Amino acid sequence: MAHSMMKKMNMSSVCVMMGVTRRVCVRSLGTDTSKTVTKKKENILPPEGEITKSVFMSQSTDIYTNLALEDWMYRNMDFTNHHVMMVWRNEPCVVIGRHQNPWLEANIPLLSEREIALARRNSGGGTVYHDRGNLNVTFFTPRERYDRKYNLELIKRALFRGFGIKSVINERQDIIIRDKYKVSGTAAKLGRLTGYHHCTLLVNANKADLSRALAKREHGIQTNATASTRSAVANLAEVDNKITVDSLQTALGYEYLRTPAMRLEDGGQNQISKQRGFQFINPTDDWFPGLAELKNDLKSWDWCFGRTPDFSVSRTFPVPAELLAPSKVYSATQELVINMTVVKGLINDVTLSIPPGLVESGFHGEASVITHLKGKRFTSEALSALQEAMLTRHLTSDVNKLDDREQFVAKCFDQVVNTV
Template sequence: MTKTRILISQSTNPWFNLAVEDIIFRSMSADQRVLFLWQNADTVVIGRAQNPWKECKTDKMEQDGVKLARRQTGGGAVFHDLGNTCFTFMAGKPEYDKAVSTQIVLNALAKLGIDGEANGRNDLVVKDENGIRKFSGSAYRETIDRGFHHGTILMSADMTRLANYLNPDPKKLQAKGITSVKSRVINLNSIVPEIDYSMICDVMMQAYKEYYNSADVDVEYISPEASSTLPEFETKFAKQSSWEWNFGSTPQFNHQLNERFGFGGVDVYLDVVHGVIEKAQLYTDMLDPLPIEHFAAQMQGAQYSEVGILQVKQHVIAQYPAEQEILDELCAWLITQIS
């Protein structure tokens, strides 16, 4: 007999929640089905094949304390705040069926008077006088014997902040991987003004229990304080929160940029693989190009980040201390361009 479980996270840390999701999915027996409800505070979540430098304003995110989290599934970049609810449905095969979990979400929202419908493969929408408006996006993952469907529900998300952190200014950055597709979106509080996270959780749990005729299921609360009960949690959380996963897992891309300084013009060509500069070419018309040539050589193998650039700068300054002012100016510019 299939065991039905409902889990609710008591953390709003995206790295915690995504680590919990992956651990539960990997460790659950194939005769279980799980509903996991959670929220992330101030986070940009990207798909596993996306480039954060292309999708996000990483410098603005760092300034405002907004986390970057790469999920295990595909799809586009989204901004999460506490006006957003996340859900995950997991089940063993052959029971796993994303059409079923989608219907459960729609059944839940119908209890609040929201007439939603599925639109295409990934979105849930409502129709109003402005046309079709998206309030939920989804992504999926399957293995040989199980699958999961996770997604978001926009309740009262701050749409202005979404614009602050996504859609960076165009750069000469040629990136492989998946680019987000932008949609017309709507918060459900425009339909049900009082809607909040607890209301969503209540109706989601009701609809889930009703669908599977499992009225006696107890809610399990997941928190960082109780994480020791999760197998290999520390290892998984360390990976989920690491630069290597969130930035370093980026597919290969090229970045071309140029600027004119008081000391001369500089053209920069970078090949970046998994967040590390594999090849760097810097061209300049300055009178003594040796410091710039040395800088290019030292960039190879450096992290494509502010930390990586500053480490290269310190090494080159040690070799060319008289050129520190030039190197400071070059690096300050480079950091603004890759952030």
């Protein structure tokens, strides 16, 4: 029944719904900064009947481009009389919240090895994994009409109307199916004029890759950064194997357009006919002037990693017996201790507590080499600096390889900066 209703609506509304915008400019998107500021100052908002809606469908699958598009719309568009739901998809990536620590939240070595992008978004909340098997949805309104509950209930209605999938919204405002499995997490950004709420819906995402990309690892990190709450997750396709990202996008779009701007009432075809419909959006500088600059900022190391709240790291590594002086007997386990503080993603201070057994065995990369590490990125860049510094401690200049003890220290340091 639900599928036949959707098909009938698709056929009868195709002319109304599929208006494709050839070029977007500030005026055609409803952006008028002076008008927005005036309305804000006077606190005047139109009645519900004067508000139209659009569903924007991004044609990009690049995470940095889509986050830049989201930010561009947030900064430039006037949503006073025109509310927008944007739907978008990405190639595999991990997206952390604005106030999170990527080394704590994601499996950084795996992301690097698999060339999976890591991005920091402008909104708060926890870390999520994206691929082509999930749908991302962003709801834009004036700040005063931001209503997360309305948006989530609308998604819940679309899942049931389109696919017969029953879901609930829990106290964390996640969408849950089968009593305990999370299919959608949520985050938001509220500005002086505009607010947006966005969420991701798992349809048929690769759960094995999701699990590996977000795997908890031994890291020794102490921080006040926002930590993600781990939850059991499921794909919507596990409930109905006929659901696809495309069919969900259509169902959500129609549910959004058939509903008034402020009330969860079904306005049917009459309400749909009053809206601006679906629009394909090409996120380029031609359509959105200045978008490339926003994308470059969001893609930069300084934003993705350098904006991490300050943190400290402490790791302890037992020294293998074969690296200790064989003629000595030690009263306790010999351990190498590495402590660091990291500010804006750069090593601010570091200490290597080298055990007596390692020193007595002939280790000569003494702790003074750490001065070479300060100011280096908390990445393999710091490891390279450590290795170079230890090499310079050799008395003969022709030594170009670390000995076994130095390699052990380098290996331990590598585990710290890569949080393996």
